[in-house]
Amino acid sequence: MTLNRRDLLKSAAAAGALGTAWPLTAGLTPAQAREAAEALGATYDRAPFTLGIASGDPQPHSVVLWTRLAPEPLAEVQDLPDIVEVGWVVARDRGLRKVVARGTVPASATLGHSVHVPVGGLAAGHEYWYAFSALGRTSRAGRTRTAPAGRTSRVRFAAVNCQAFHDGYYAAHRGVAREDVDFVVHLGDYIYEHGQVGGVPEEHVRDHDGGEILTLGDYRKRHALYKGDASLRAAHAAHPWFLTWDDHEVVNDYSGTGGGAPFMRRRAAAYQAWYEHMPHRDSFGAAALPDPEIHRVRRWGSLLELTVLDLRSYRSAQNLPDGTILGAGQKSWLKRQVSDAPDAWHVWANSIMLSQLRGSPGGAYMFTDQWDGFLAERREVLEHVHASGLEDLVVVTGDWHSAFVDDLRADFEDASSPVLGTEFTAHSVTSGAYSSEWNASNGPVMGAANPHLKYFEGNRYGYDLYELTPERLSVHMRVIADRRDPRSPVSTLTTFHVDRGRAGSHEDEATKGSPAQYRRD
Numbered sequence: 001m002t003l004n005r006r007d008l009l010k011s012a013a014a015a016g017a018l019g020t021a022w023p024l025t026a027g028l029t030p031a032q033a034r035e036a037a038e039a040l041g042a043t044y045d046r047a048p049f050t051l052g053i054a055s056g057d058p059q060p061h062s063v064v065l066w067t068r069l070a071p072e073p074l075a076e077v078q079d080l081p082d083i084v085e086v087g088w089v090v091a092r093d094r095g096l097r098k099v100v101a102r103g104t105v106p107a108s109a110t111l112g113h114s115v116h117v118p119v120g121g122l123a124a125g126h127e128y129w130y131a132f133s134a135l136g137r138t139s140r141a142g143r144t145r146t147a148p149a150g151r152t153s154r155v156r157f158a159a160v161n162c163q164a165f166h167d168g169y170y171a172a173h174r175g176v177a178r179e180d181v182d183f184v185v186h187l188g189d190y191i192y193e194h195g196q197v198g199g200v201p202e203e204h205v206r207d208h209d210g211g212e213i214l215t216l217g218d219y220r221k222r223h224a225l226y227k228g229d230a231s232l233r234a235a236h237a238a239h240p241w242f243l244t245w246d247d248h249e250v251v252n253d254y255s256g257t258g259g260g261a262p263f264m265r266r267r268a269a270a271y272q273a274w275y276e277h278m279p280h281r282d283s284f285g286a287a288a289l290p291d292p293e294i295h296r297v298r299r300w301g302s303l304l305e306l307t308v309l310d311l312r313s314y315r316s317a318q319n320l321p322d323g324t325i326l327g328a329g330q331k332s333w334l335k336r337q338v339s340d341a342p343d344a345w346h347v348w349a350n351s352i353m354l355s356q357l358r359g360s361p362g363g364a365y366m367f368t369d370q371w372d373g374f375l376a377e378r379r380e381v382l383e384h385v386h387a388s389g390l391e392d393l394v395v396v397t398g399d400w401h402s403a404f405v406d407d408l409r410a411d412f413e414d415a416s417s418p419v420l421g422t423e424f425t426a427h428s429v430t431s432g433a434y435s436s437e438w439n440a441s442n443g444p445v446m447g448a449a450n451p452h453l454k455y456f457e458g459n460r461y462g463y464d465l466y467e468l469t470p471e472r473l474s475v476h477m478r479v480i481a482d483r484r485d486p487r488s489p490v491s492t493l494t495t496f497h498v499d500r501g502r503a504g505s506h507e508d509e510a511t512k513g514s515p516a517q518y519r520r521d
Contacts, residue, residue: 161398
């Protein structure tokens, strides 16, 4: 087994050698950075497709394909021509013999030699395979799928979030790659911008002289380091993804509308690097930058309406009487979607907790960076859900590095307020949770302080697997045994169900005895 990243970095710090152990330390050559990354378990695909391939935003007749040419993945600037022609092919078989579409696209240095190919004219509800070619080389083949059109009897998808490279291996993504799912939803914190690694004080680990990562080159290298985990590349190659973001793609707890010119430059660099490394389809096409459009509604046949939210780009400061987490435009858009919603399961991809979370009975909110810092807007949105008669609402959330199951109420202060839906907050892929002692002490406290909280478990890492039928939505909490092990096995910790037409969740009888720090009887 490969030595785990956390222990290697801690040992290097203790020996005064962290500067050579952390791959993105300022001053390392690309070759030295790659050697350090490989010592931490990173691997890369064959050049120039070192960062792998991916697909995303599947629709009934279209999907977007992604890759980025990076012969030296940890170099700030690639030794490539300004424009490189990249070929792509889509086929019905893994061997890419039954070709249905092909073409070429220019990869420009302006966008880090990344390409985003929106492939149209595909059949609804079909599996496809694809690959890229450039500079005399061919990428690995990837699998993707288009959304069905019309009557649909089953949807399966995985939800992942919070994958700090320095906190462990991506065994959870290895599990996702092997799942039989239609797509993956990433709920944010794809990268972490800060310098702290493996419990080492942040000031000892800097990617950029004088501070945290700030420039486009800094963010490109951070994304490339994360793509060095083979399991992450495998999960991208196995399934199409929908993506939103949270704060660490830019900087901790940021508001996209606040800050002066230095912050806005940093935000623009972070957004561009994110776009360059993701299979993201933007309605503005080539004009997506500097402000990619994240929020969208996508349908998976007759069974699922997926609403992807952006809770960073338009938010105001926290704790203002008229504060907004959505922004005026996105809020109006969301309310229209609720008013016009079809008869289906309604799943919101939500990066940060919607439910109220008090730290003690009658006490202050724990974390106002989440929806708790925008009370009036949360009430407005949930009251609109109630007034519109929207049923079968499930909110899928990341950020907390722990699993929560909450009833959604129009008024969280009133235990008799009607239940409108369920929020499932997922374990993180690797990002460190609170200690087992904290979880054991505070699980019952949070349960007593929040009558809508039904379940809390914070001692594990993994992802959630969702299975939807016309009668029931089931959430299987998949957890890994050890984030220090890149091949850690995956098991199901517990399963919750939501029955169609009945707001609220219930735990499967077969898994009610599983470990948890709080479970409402």
